[in-house]
Amino acid sequence: MDPATFDRVDGVTLFEDIYGKQTTVGQYEDALERNVIVNLCPGTPTPADLREATRMIRDATVTLTKSDYSMDGNLLQYGAQLGSARFRTELSVFLSEQYGDTVLPKNVMVTNGASPSLLSVCKALFSPGSTVFAEDPTFFNALKIFKDVFQFNLIGVPTDKDGMQVDILEEQLEEHFGSKNFTGTSHRPFQCMIYTMPTFHNPTGTCLSHARCAKVIQLARKFEALVFCDDVYNMLHYNGQATAPPRLLTFDKPSDLDYKGHVISNGTFSKILGPGVRLGWVEAGDRLMHLFFDSVCMHPAGSNNHFMSEVVAEIMAAGWLRQHTQDLRLQYSDILQDIMMIFKQHLPREMTVRNLEGGYFFWLELPARCNATRVAELAKDKHNVLVIPGWRFSMSGSYQNCIRIAFTFNEKAVVIHGVTKLCDAIKEHLNELPAVEADVKNTV
Numbered sequence: 001m002d003p004a005t006f007d008r009v010d011g012v013t014l015f016e017d018i019y020g021k022q023t024t025v026g027q028y029e030d031a032l033e034r035n036v037i038v039n040l041c042p043g044t045p046t047p048a049d050l051r052e053a054t055r056m057i058r059d060a061t062v063t064l065t066k067s068d069y070s071m072d073g074n075l076l077q078y079g080a081q082l083g084s085a086r087f088r089t090e091l092s093v094f095l096s097e098q099y100g101d102t103v104l105p106k107n108v109m110v111t112n113g114a115s116p117s118l119l120s121v122c123k124a125l126f127s128p129g130s131t132v133f134a135e136d137p138t139f140f141n142a143l144k145i146f147k148d149v150f151q152f153n154l155i156g157v158p159t160d161k162d163g164m165q166v167d168i169l170e171e172q173l174e175e176h177f178g179s180k181n182f183t184g185t186s187h188r189p190f191q192c193m194i195y196t197m198p199t200f201h202n203p204t205g206t207c208l209s210h211a212r213c214a215k216v217i218q219l220a221r222k223f224e225a226l227v228f229c230d231d232v233y234n235m236l237h238y239n240g241q242a243t244a245p246p247r248l249l250t251f252d253k254p255s256d257l258d259y260k261g262h263v264i265s266n267g268t269f270s271k272i273l274g275p276g277v278r279l280g281w282v283e284a285g286d287r288l289m290h291l292f293f294d295s296v297c298m299h300p301a302g303s304n305n306h307f308m309s310e311v312v313a314e315i316m317a318a319g320w321l322r323q324h325t326q327d328l329r330l331q332y333s334d335i336l337q338d339i340m341m342i343f344k345q346h347l348p349r350e351m352t353v354r355n356l357e358g359g360y361f362f363w364l365e366l367p368a369r370c371n372a373t374r375v376a377e378l379a380k381d382k383h384n385v386l387v388i389p390g391w392r393f394s395m396s397g398s399y400q401n402c403i404r405i406a407f408t409f410n411e412k413a414v415v416i417h418g419v420t421k422l423c424d425a426i427k428e429h430l431n432e433l434p435a436v437e438a439d440v441k442n443t444v
């Protein structure tokens with residue numbers, strides 16, 4: 001399949017048709033006869049999770065619209081620039097509990113979701129041609145924002161099992177900015193951006209090691225780089241811990257002598273409630289919060305999504321979001337264990353799959369001589385299973401032998417069916433290639 005064809009398949013997969021056509025267990029039972037497609041591409045909750053979220057939104061809206069606050073006209077006002085006091089307070093309580101760390105209302109601001117807020121921050125703090133360092137591979141929507149919208153000079157930083165390779169990042173920063181004498185302004189204090197997903201990275205699922213987190217902060221201070229963390233999956237952790245892994249923001253300690261505040265933690269309700277609410281937050285130190293308060297790019301007319309932020313504040317105040325997030329963790333970790341079993345049984349031996357500790361995605365690394373686009377084609381044409389080949393997440397076109405699998409979009413039985421069929425497609429592809437001792441042993 002040529003990339004152009006795949007683009008079309010992908011376009012349909014991700015944004016047009018398939019969101020309205022999720023495969024249910026009922027459909028799956030006669031999937032082969034009815035040609036039902038199992039879509040392992042989108043990073044979004046299942047219909048059942050969204051139904052539960054819809055119930056919460058309905059009940060919260062009923063309560064809220066009857067309140068004095070609403071009757072006094074506040075609910076449908078523009079709202080305060082950084083978000084209403086109630087939203088920021090409820091959010092800080094929720095985050096403090098989820099992170100096991102103190103988050104203060106003064107350090108959070110409401111946004112229209114993680115991607116819109118990335119757009120806003122790029123607009124507020126950088127100019128076309130600015131330099132951004134990002135993990136290679138990375139979230140493909142961020143790639144589009146950096147390249148297509150802002151024409152940023154985008155530099156890929158290689159990754160391994162511990163996330164971004166910070167030694168290479170250091171060399172790259174040195175090469176581009178080592179000889180520059182940067183004096184920013186109070187409104188444009190950063191000379192470049194480091195865009196990262198330190199916790200449960202999309203697409204690889206990795207976490208940045210603590211040593212590397214500390215190094216990123218050191219580099220950000222040295223080179224005056226803004227560290228933009230897409231902290232989108234942090235609360236979806238499956239290792240049995242009570243709280244999410246520490247976010248990179250916590251390594252930028254206000255008690256440090258050279259602290260200024262170089263980090264933004266960019267969060268969203270898309271993964272723990274539903275993407276349709278278009279609601280998220282940024283968390284940052286005081287310097288950045290002052291900048292956001294002053295920036296019309298961050299809040300073009302009063303609060304972002306004021307109405308929905310009040311509904312979600314009601315949901316948080318009732319404790320429903322805490323319970324729902326816990327339910328999602330249990331549900332996803334259950335699916336995950338079954339997928340690991342399928343991989344153990346069906347994948348060729350030379351392939352290793354990392355134990356995933358959180359997030360939405362498996363990243364399969366096939367033997368180097370494999371072509372993931374061909375596997376995706378076989379999976380689609382022969383087995384009605386859709387997956388995304390790794391190069392779609394790469395600014396360098398690398399990862400031709402990798403595949404991303406999203407396991408939260410469909411019901412469990414459907415995901416299991418899809419992953420089993422994907423394993424068949426991988427074996428079929430291996431059988432197309434000249435035989436190599438190691439993987440012939442385990443192929444069909």
Ligand SMILES: Cc1ncc(COP(=O)(O)O)c(C=O)c1O
Pocket residue numbers: 043112113114115116139197202230232267268269270275279280
């Ligand atoms: C890393 C990352 N950032 C941002 C988003 C989008 O978040 P939102 O729906 O809040 O715009 C996603 C979702 O796919 C993501 O994986």
